[in-house]
Amino acid sequence: xxxxxxxxxxxxxxxxxxxxxxxxxxxxxxxxxxxxxxxxxxxxxxxxxxxxxxxxxxxxxxxxxxxxxxxxxxxxxxxxxxxxxxxxxxxxxxxxxxxxxxxxxxxxxxxxxxxxxxxxxxxxxxxxxxxxxxxxxxxxxxxxxxxxxxxxxxxxxxxxxxxxxxxxxxxxxxxxxxxxxxxxxxxxxxxxxxxxxxxxxxxxxxxxxxxxxxxxxxxxxxxxxxxxxxxxxxxxxxxxxxxxxxxxxxxxxxxx
Amino acid sequence: xxxxxxxxxxxxxxxxxxxxxxxxxxxxxxxxxxxxxxxxxxxxxxxxxxxxxxxxxxxxxxxxxxxxxxxxxxxxxxxxxxxxxxxxxxxxxxxxxxxxxxxxxxxxxxxxxxxxxxxxxxxxxxxxxxxxxxxxxxxxxxxxxxxxxxxxxxxxxxxxxxxxxxxxxxxxxxxxxxxxxxxxxxxxxxxxxxxxxxxxxxxxxxxxxxxxxxxxxxxxxxxxxxxxxxxxxxxxxxxxxxxxxxxxxxxxxxxxxxxxxxxxxxxxxxxxxxxxxxxxxxxxxxxxxxxxxxxxxxxxxxxxxxxxxxxx
Numbered sequence: 001x002x003x004x005x006x007x008x009x010x011x012x013x014x015x016x017x018x019x020x021x022x023x024x025x026x027x028x029x030x031x032x033x034x035x036x037x038x039x040x041x042x043x044x045x046x047x048x049x050x051x052x053x054x055x056x057x058x059x060x061x062x063x064x065x066x067x068x069x070x071x072x073x074x075x076x077x078x079x080x081x082x083x084x085x086x087x088x089x090x091x092x093x094x095x096x097x098x099x100x101x102x103x104x105x106x107x108x109x110x111x112x113x114x115x116x117x118x119x120x121x122x123x124x125x126x127x128x129x130x131x132x133x134x135x136x137x138x139x140x141x142x143x144x145x146x147x148x149x150x151x152x153x154x155x156x157x158x159x160x161x162x163x164x165x166x167x168x169x170x171x172x173x174x175x176x177x178x179x180x181x182x183x184x185x186x187x188x189x190x191x192x193x194x195x196x197x198x199x200x201x202x203x204x205x206x207x208x209x210x211x212x213x214x215x216x217x218x219x220x221x222x223x224x225x226x227x228x229x230x231x232x233x234x235x236x237x238x239x240x241x242x243x244x245x246x247x248x249x250x251x252x253x254x255x256x
Numbered sequence: 257x258x259x260x261x262x263x264x265x266x267x268x269x270x271x272x273x274x275x276x277x278x279x280x281x282x283x284x285x286x287x288x289x290x291x292x293x294x295x296x297x298x299x300x301x302x303x304x305x306x307x308x309x310x311x312x313x314x315x316x317x318x319x320x321x322x323x324x325x326x327x328x329x330x331x332x333x334x335x336x337x338x339x340x341x342x343x344x345x346x347x348x349x350x351x352x353x354x355x356x357x358x359x360x361x362x363x364x365x366x367x368x369x370x371x372x373x374x375x376x377x378x379x380x381x382x383x384x385x386x387x388x389x390x391x392x393x394x395x396x397x398x399x400x401x402x403x404x405x406x407x408x409x410x411x412x413x414x415x416x417x418x419x420x421x422x423x424x425x426x427x428x429x430x431x432x433x434x435x436x437x438x439x440x441x442x443x444x445x446x447x448x449x450x451x452x453x454x455x456x457x458x459x460x461x462x463x464x465x466x467x468x469x470x471x472x473x474x475x476x477x478x479x480x481x482x483x484x485x486x487x488x489x490x491x492x493x494x495x496x497x498x499x500x501x502x503x504x505x506x507x508x509x510x511x512x513x514x515x516x517x518x519x520x521x522x523x524x525x526x527x528x529x530x531x532x533x534x535x536x537x538x539x540x541x542x543x544x545x546x547x548x549x550x551x552x553x554x555x556x557x558x559x560x561x562x563x564x565x566x567x568x
Contacts (some may be wrong), residue, residue, distance in 0.1 A: 006356045014344060061490040085340035093357045192371045253308050
């Protein structure tokens with residue numbers, strides 16, 4: 001466990017000692033701010049029974065940032081080590097592969113979570129300055145939509161970051177790693193639009209694809225529905241993806 | 257300290273290591289010598305648990321490299337080829353990180369980092385980013401990392417690769433110094449390095465061990481291809497022909513000609529000394545002679561003999 005924390009510390013430093021981290025955080029905060037404003041305007045012109053938070057989380061630009069930012073955060077993790085050859089000193093020290101995989105994964109996940117703090121803050125701040133009835137009558141800090149929505153964003157983020165780790169472990173080229181994970185995430189995201197994009201598929205397939213699509217899970221969670229199925233689904237797929245990452249990194253050991 | 261038995265490593269298509277066995281005793285400095293691609297790095301990677309062997313076994317300090325992998329790694333200070341390092345860390349920070357990974361903490365860690373920087377003369381640059389360091393300093397950081405937790409065994413893969421002559425001398429003397437309280441296995445393709453630092457040499461070529469022994473003894477074993485240098489004045493073609501006619505001379509080659517003087521190198525059969533004959537010949541032909549010497553066999557000759565003989 002101690003080794004894990006030493007590695008985690010090093011990975012977090014690698015993120016936060018670089019100016020790029022702050023630029024990314026600032027840029028994402030700015031974009032989220034714009035999306036937030038748009039959502040407020042939307043509610044101003046149309047009558048809707050949805051919570052402001054709900055409107056924001058189901059915005060397409062919000063999702064575009066989501067699937068673009070994860071590859072950016074994770075592309076470096078293993079590719080860089082493979083390119084520099086630093087896996088060799090790391091794994092010939094008394095360090096086990098899983099400790100390294102978890103350390104990198106959690107560092108990326110923490111960074112990812114930090115990126116979403118400003119947008120939660122916007123919601124809370126907005127309430128302070130306007131009448132609570134304008135945001136659906138319920139204060140964000142007491143609204144199931146708020147916790148459910150961001151809880152689901154974190155849950156989906158766990159899975160997405162794991163996909164990023166896996167792509168990064170596949171190649172020593174950061175750009176290729178980013179492209180691989182972006183492609184996977186984009187396809188996965190588009191599952192939510194399968195009804196629009198491929199309406200000629202048999203209805204059962206469409207239903208299944210929608211059932212596993214992340215946007216559907218967020219919609220449920222943001223309307224305050226607590227469902228254990230997506231929780232089990234995302235945690236188990238995260239575990240599976242990390243296990244695959246471990247396998248890819250140790251591949252040199254298996255091809256005897 | 258190290259015990260390797262019938263170690264083989266096959267990649268699809270070719271065999272990198274073919275049933276290699278050797279032992280290294282405690283306190284020895286052993287040179288692992290071979291041309292590029294001979295299987296040196298593969299062997300070292302197997303010993304450090306980075307790669308598994310296809311067959312055979314390896315033991316370090318009585319522990320099986322694969323069954324007790326963590327305990328084994330605790331006992332090895334390994335410096336990989338080309339010294340991969342994190343460019344975004346400062347030297348001291350990196351060494352603290354590595355020391356902590358190897359299980360040190362608190363005061364011990366601080367002392368060990370100070371000690372390692374002292375030994376490798378890194379104190380003045382300890383705040384520098386690793387990415388800005390010259391090759392020589394990177395090499396020293398790699399060495400400092402390898403010896404930080406005072407492991408009983410140091411495995412260094414080409415520690416002087418890419419250094420300038422002064423730096424090579426520094427690293428060599430550091431290795432000698434370390435040899436006083438560590439067992440060291442260094443791989444290299446630079447011969448003087450081995451002759452100067454190692455008590456024993458393992459020569460490997462194309463995945464097979466060609467010879468093991470002290471540098472001096474190895475030279476003795478291969479007296480077979482002794483060479484004689486002779487510098488004479490006269491017509492080089494005639495001289496070459498006559499020298500070739502001498503018994504026990506295998507090959508004559510003209511090394512250099514300066515004015516009328518010609519320097520020939522003769523390859524001579526095993527344990528034969530042809531210098532007397534050459535002298536008699538020169539007198540008979542009335543060729544002025546200004547050098548006649550037999551070259552002691554160096555490790556370089558052994559190396560060439562063992563690793564090149566298919567081409568000769």
